[in-house]
Amino acid sequence: MRSYSEAWQLGLKAVAIYHDGSKRSAPLNTRKTTYMGVICSHCGSDKVIRAGACSVCTQCGISLGCS
Numbered sequence: 001m002r003s004y005s006e007a008w009q010l011g012l013k014a015v016a017i018y019h020d021g022s023k024r025s026a027p028l029n030t031r032k033t034t035y036m037g038v039i040c041s042h043c044g045s046d047k048v049i050r051a052g053a054c055s056v057c058t059q060c061g062i063s064l065g066c067s
């Protein structure tokens with residue numbers, strides 16, 4: 001009985017991990033990163049994205065200002 005229960009629980013965990021993983025990877029694959037074409041004044045990187053009302057450099061993480 002005990003080993004059966006353990007195997008059943010392991011199966012549940014495997015299923016949960018599978019669903020969790022597919023859920024997490026799907027948006028990452030479909031999401032497009034749109035750079036604003038702005039050069040970061042802090043590190044000079046052009047990897048500046050729009051985060052809400054703010055411009056954020058993904059290279060150094062600095063906020064380049066909010067509107």
Ligand SMILES: [Zn+2]
Nearest residue numbers: 040043057060
């Ligand atoms: Zn930067």
